[in-house]
Amino acid sequence: MRLVDKLLSGIQYLLPHHLLSALVHAFMRIRFAPVKNLQIRVVGGLAGVDWSEAERQSLADYATFNDFFTRELRADARTVDPDPGALVSPSDGRISESGRITGDRLLQAKGQHYSLRALLANDPACSAFTNGFFHTIYLSPRDYHRVHMPLAGVLQRMTHVPGRLFSVAPYNVREIPGLFARNERVVSIFETSHGPMALVLVGAMLVSSIETVWAGTITPPRGKRVVTGDWSRRGIQLDKGQEMGRFNMGSTVIVMLPPGAVSSLEDFAPGDPVEMGVRLGRLC
Secondary structure: OHHHHHHHHHHHOOOOHHHHHHHHHHHOOOOOHHHHHHHHHHHHHHHOOOHHHEOOOOHHHOOOHHHHHOOOEOOOOOOOOOOOOEEEOOOOEEEEEEEEOEOOEEEEEOOEEEEHHHHOOOOOOHHHHOOOEEEEEEOOOOOOOEEEOOOOEEEEEEEEEOOEOOOOOHHHHHHOOOHHHHEOEEEEEEEEEOEEEEEEEEOOOOOOOEEEOOOEEEEOOOOOOOEEEEOOOOOOEEOOOOEEEEEOOOOEEEEEEOOOOEEEEOOOOOOOEEOOOOEEEEEO
């Protein structure tokens, strides 16, 4: 298994990440109905998408494959834990890793750690997350691709960090050092009743676009420098469970809180499935 992982991850270094992602961006936005419908049937079927959860049930209701991929769910398809003390999952997917941040180091996978400051591009809130808590959630192509708030918060800053677009498939997470801090990402810092909260939407190969509800499409175009926007005076206040952004293809979400914000975590192991709104831990 380790040899296979190394071979697969080694190939990643040779691939034209941004070119492939740009092609997928165009592919996902074809509006010619016969092609678009075939894309949805074939890719959706191969990925194992659960159609019964979708708000729109007809192929004709989707303008493009991307429209289908970022589909909204029925109102009763997900339940957000109503307990005011519950920290909830921001997305569907599988737990990649979770637990304590060790000083400035987050666990990427067994034997792999990476820097909190590198991940957040040295955001001023970094020191608040030292020895705090994190959850990393991997979204596969079959998952619901909208990202929601783990608890209520007011947006302070958003940073777009350009970078590579390695696949975030589990074999790459196990083998590529500092993967999440090397890939393109959008970092959002919120102020909450439990201190600052970071939500990081990590780009990946074939992730053709990342959006937020307050700024729209962040990427593409692909930037070449770190860009931070101050949103603290805009009054962007989002409730627990409210949508904050989305991926236009699968990737990874990382949520972080300070050490004094969380009293306990639920007993999730790497690879365990989660749905948006389920409890990840208890707030202090």
